[in-house]
Amino acid sequence: FGLLYFGGLTLNQMTFGGLALGVGLIVDNAIVVLESIVRRREEQGDSKVEASGTGTREVAGAIVASTLTTCVIFLPVVFARTTSGALFQALALVVVFALGCSLFVALTLVPMLAARFLQLHPRKRGERSSTGQTFQRLEGWYTERLRRLLGRRGLVFSVTGGLVLLALALWQLIPVELAPQTDADEIDIELEMARGTNIAVVRTLVDELEDRVREVVPAKDIHLFSTEIRGDNAAVELKLAPQEQRTLTSSELADLVRREVDGRVPGGELDVEAPQGLWMLNRVFSSGGGGNAIDLELRGWEIDTADRVANEVRHRVQRLPGITDVRISRREGQPEQRLVLDRERISHLGLSVREVGRTLLANVAGLEAGRFRQGGDEFPITVRLRPEDRLTANDLDGVALRTPAGSIVPLSSLVERQRARGPVEISRVDGQRVTYVTANLESGVALGDAVQRVRTELDDLILPAGFSILYGGQYEEQLAARRDFTVAIVLALLLVYMIMAAQFERFIDPLIVMLSVPMALVGVVPALLLTGTTLNIQSVMGLVMLIGIVVNNAIVLVDAINLQRRERKMDVPAAVVEGARLRLRPILMTTATTVLGLVPLALGLGVGGEIQGALARVVVGGLLASTLVTLVLI
Numbered sequence: 001f002g003l004l005y006f007g008g009l010t011l012n013q014m015t016f017g018g019l020a021l022g023v024g025l026i027v028d029n030a031i032v033v034l035e036s037i038v039r040r041r042e043e044q045g046d047s048k049v050e051a052s053g054t055g056t057r058e059v060a061g062a063i064v065a066s067t068l069t070t071c072v073i074f075l076p077v078v079f080a081r082t083t084s085g086a087l088f089q090a091l092a093l094v095v096v097f098a099l100g101c102s103l104f105v106a107l108t109l110v111p112m113l114a115a116r117f118l119q120l121h122p123r124k125r126g127e128r129s130s131t132g133q134t135f136q137r138l139e140g141w142y143t144e145r146l147r148r149l150l151g152r153r154g155l156v157f158s159v160t161g162g163l164v165l166l167a168l169a170l171w172q173l174i175p176v177e178l179a180p181q182t183d184a185d186e187i188d189i190e191l192e193m194a195r196g197t198n199i200a201v202v203r204t205l206v207d208e209l210e211d212r213v214r215e216v217v218p219a220k221d222i223h224l225f226s227t228e229i230r231g232d233n234a235a236v237e238l239k240l241a242p243q244e245q246r247t248l249t250s251s252e253l254a255d256l257v258r259r260e261v262d263g264r265v266p267g268g269e270l271d272v273e274a275p276q277g278l279w280m281l282n283r284v285f286s287s288g289g290g291g292n293a294i295d296l297e298l299r300g301w302e303i304d305t306a307d308r309v310a311n312e313v314r315h316r317v318q319r320l321p322g323i324t325d326v327r328i329s330r331r332e333g334q335p336e337q338r339l340v341l342d343r344e345r346i347s348h349l350g351l352s353v354r355e356v357g358r359t360l361l362a363n364v365a366g367l368e369a370g371r372f373r374q375g376g377d378e379f380p381i382t383v384r385l386r387p388e389d390r391l392t393a394n395d396l397d398g399v400a401l402r403t404p405a406g407s408i409v410p411l412s413s414l415v416e417r418q419r420a421r422g423p424v425e426i427s428r429v430d431g432q433r434v435t436y437v438t439a440n441l442e443s444g445v446a447l448g449d450a451v452q453r454v455r456t457e458l459d460d461l462i463l464p465a466g467f468s469i470l471y472g473g474q475y476e477e478q479l480a481a482r483r484d485f486t487v488a489i490v491l492a493l494l495l496v497y498m499i500m501a502a503q504f505e506r507f508i509d510p511l512i513v514m515l516s517v518p519m520a521l522v523g524v525v526p527a528l529l530l531t532g533t534t535l536n537i538q539s540v541m542g543l544v545m546l547i548g549i550v551v552n553n554a555i556v557l558v559d560a561i562n563l564q565r566r567e568r569k570m571d572v573p574a575a576v577v578e579g580a581r582l583r584l585r586p587i588l589m590t591t592a593t594t595v596l597g598l599v600p601l602a603l604g605l606g607v608g609g610e611i612q613g614a615l616a617r618v619v620v621g622g623l624l625a626s627t628l629v630t631l632v633l634i
Contacts (some may be wrong), residue, residue, distance in 0.1 A: 009090055017601070017612040018094030021619075025070070025549070026098050028590040029063045029106035032556060035112045035586040054113035060440065062559035066552035067103045071096045072495040073548035076488035077541070079445035090152055142631070149632055150573055157616060160519065167521040171572055175447030175526070175534045178478040182251050182610040185223075185241045187257065188235040189213070190271040192327075195334055195424070197232040197267070205265055206234045213238070217253055221246050250274040251443035258324055271325045271535050273440055280353020292438035293447055294297045294323065294454065295473030300466050303423055306330070306435045309467060313437050313458065319498050320453050323447035329436035336422045337393040339415040346414055350404040356414060363399050364390055376622045393417055438473075446534050451475050492547045493517070500555065504562065515552040516630045520546045523625025524618050533614050542618030549594070549619065550626040552571045552586045557630065580631065591627045594622050 009015055037055035042044045048055060074092035148158055178593075191209065193202055206227050213236065224239035240250055248256075254274035261270055273292070296313060300306050310328045318326040339360070341353055361367065366384030373379075389395055397412035427434050441450050451471060458469065470476075493514070500510035524543065533539060561579035564570045570578065598620050604613030 004094070007093065009093070014091040015094050016088060017615070018091040018098070020601045020612065021091070021598065022095055022098035022520050022592035023108055023618075024101035024551065025095070026523075027593050028552065029067060029102050030110050031589050031593065032059050032063050033106045033110050034114065034584045035589065037100050037111065037118070039582070040300075041118065049115045049468060050342045050582055052111040052118070054116075056107065058110045058563060059556070059559070061503060062556045063103065063106060065499055065559075066555045067099050067495045068499045069551050069555070070545075070548035071099055073488075073492040074501060075495065076491040077544065080558075087537070091541075123183055139581050139584055143577055146580055146632070147573075150576065154631060163629075164518050167525040170525045170529065172523070174528050175446030177476070177534045177536050178474045178611050179444040180534065180536050180538055180614045181444075184275040185250060185274055186244060187217075187238040187240065187250055187254050188271075188273045188275065189238075189257065189261075190273075191234040191236070191265065192269045192271070192331070193232040193234075194267055195331065199229060199231065202232060202234055204230055205268060206236065209234075209236060209261060209265060212261050212264060213257055216256050221248070221253065221348050248589055249329045249443065255443050271327060271440070273325070274443075288478060292327075293441045293474055294439040294450060295471070295475070296435060296437040296454070297429065297470040297472045298435040299429065299462065299468050299470065300435075301433055302464075302466075303426070303433070305467070306433065310435045310437055312461065313469070314460070316457050317437065317439060317454055318458060321452055322400075322442050323439050323453070324442055325438075325440040327438050329438065330423055334422055334424060338395070338418040338420050339396075340418055342414055342416065349409060349414075350578060351401065351414075356401065356411075358398070359399060359401055359411070363396065389511075404470075418630055428518070447478065448535075449472055451535050477613065481537050481540070485537075489547065492544055495549060496551060500551070501554070506556070509558055509562070512560055513551050515633060516550050516554040516575065517547055518548045519626040519629040519633065520622030521625075523621035523623070525621075527617050527621025531617055533617050535573065536614060538611065538614040539618045542615040542622070545615070545619060546622040546626075549623060550630075553591065553627055556587060557583050584631070587631065588624050591623060594623060 004011065004015060033056050036059045037051050040051040040058075042046065044051070048316075077088050077092045083191045083517070101432050184427060189209070191202075191206065206229060209226060210225070214222075217238065221241050222238055224237075226237045228235045228237075232263065240246065240253070243249070246253075251274045254272050258272040259271075261272070294317075296307055296317075298313065307328075307330065310330070310529070313330055314326050317323060343353060346353060346356060358367075363382070363385045366382040368380050369383045370381045371378050372381055380431055381544040384390070385395070399410060399411040400408045400413070402408055427436070439450075441447065455471075461469075463469065465527060497510050497514060500513055501507055504510060506532070511557035520543075524546070527533070528539065557580060560583045561575050564575035564579050564582075568575075568578075600615040601612050602620050604610045
């Protein structure tokens with residue numbers, strides 16, 4: 001909290017998530033140090049002061065390296081440039097600061113308190129508590145199995161390799177999206193009528209729409225109901241009761257409302273949306289300016305051609321399962337009268353298009369004929385037709401032009417009037433005209449799956465020359481976040497390896513430890529599939545964190561093996577067995593504390609709990625699997 005206060009950070013979803021993650025991680029260093037002190041006191045018979053000093057010294061290098069490996073994985077995230085990466089900067093700062101404090105406490109306060117207040121005494125052979133006897137039997141069972149497996153290395157490598165390959169094969173089954181789907185206690189309904197619709201008609205349709213919505217959504221689920229009419233558009237907003245007081249989520253209620261009102265408003269288009277937990281970011285990412293999940297950018301110059309292609313795209317997309325509320329951004333244009341000049345006749349009479357246009361401008365908008373000055377003030381004098389003489393386009397027929405030959409020609413003989421509709425607005429991206437085709441997703445449909453269906457459906461669509469379709473909005477940010485996190489994972493692996501190489505002063509030992517990283521996938525994939533969690537920015541952040549977390553147990557184990565070889569001059573097999581026996585208890589304890597600390601977060605309880613739930617499930621699944629495999633493979 002000191003970091004939050006002096007760093008100008010606020011308590012929000014990300015900082016609270018960092019605090020929740022830190023609860024399980026900050027005690028790991030203290031557990032390793034305290035377990036080493038206790039073992040020295042009980043088994044070696046050292047005094048409390050000697051046990052505290054020697055026990056801490058034996059594991060100091062390992063816990064420093066393990067803490068640094070966890071901290072450095074956040075460096076690429078801190079410097080991320082995408083919006084998604086910037087979300088985790090506060091979380092990274094909180095976790096790194098908490099781990100730094102825990103390392104300081106584990107190396108200073110814990111040994112001091114143990115030397116002063118530790119109540120354990122050296123035990124005689126066979127004298128142990130019931131818990132100690134349980135751990136002793138577990139250590140004996142583990143040691144015996146490990147000796148057997150050391151002689152069957154081919155089997156160990158085959159099984160672990162098969163598990164990793166199976167995890168990679170199942171990875172393709174995990175849905176992909178930008179952010180986890182959450183409940184925002186709100187449903188927005190947008191009604192769009194034809195241009196020029198009378199406001200009284202819109203009011204009547206909104207009242208009918210409100211009655212239909214109230215029939216679908218139970219009254220106890222509605223906290224506030226509001227309507228707004230904006231010319232020929234209208235909006236209906238439902239503020240729902242808290243999630244724990246409802247039987248259905250906001251997405252499920254939105255699906256019910258959508259099915260009830262779809263096609264029930266004559267001449268109108270409806271857009272029913274249940275904003276997700278990161279709905280404000282969805283609006284930021286949305287190219288069309290709304291909060292729609294899918295944004296297709298149709299780029300091309302000709303407006304009529306763009307409208308035709310956009311309608312074809314809309315027709316194809318709206319028949320796909322799981323995709324609803326398909327709309328085109330460009331609405332029906334405003335009615336207008338177009339005067340098309342007969343350039344050939346104008347040229348034949350010796351006139352120019354500029355002269356005809358100037359005459360029209362003078363009669364309709366007026367031209368400045370001079371200025372009137374009075375008392376230091378100056379007023380422009382504009383000459384044009386009287387208001388009653390320029391009410392309609394027909395009034396311009398009587399406007400006359402004089403040709404160079406001196407004859408008088410009526411304007412009606414030089415222009416052709418056409419009734420048409422002009423665009424209300426023209427959107428541009430990078431200088432190109434763009435038409436947006438947007439859509440929402442039904443409850444439970446992942447963004448990546450929906451975009452893949454759209455791509456498949458539009459593969460055979462032949463676009464006119466000069467036209468192209470781009471996938472923007474959330475999907476564009478999803479791709480950018482994927483690139484950012486891919487770079488973050490690669491950099492994290494390199495940084496972790498460099499720290500371990502400095503710790504072990506070898507290049508081979510870090511590679512052995514790094515074998516625990518792919519083992520995390522053995523637990524991550526089943527955790528995501530069994531809980532129905534998608535691959536999103538939260539779960540990918542969990543993967544990045546796992547790189548630094550899962551190697552901690554392997555670092556402690558390899559450090560203990562090296563200690564046995566260095567100080568007790570054991571050969572490799574004996575050092576492996578003895579080091580694994582000594583570090584079995586702290587590895588199981590630190591894994592248990594981290595997992596138990598993340599269980600409440602993984603359950604996703606409470607409002608907004610789903611946001612951090614994906615990250616916690618990835619860490620829990622990956623840590624459990626990598627720990628079990630590490631105790632044998634490493």
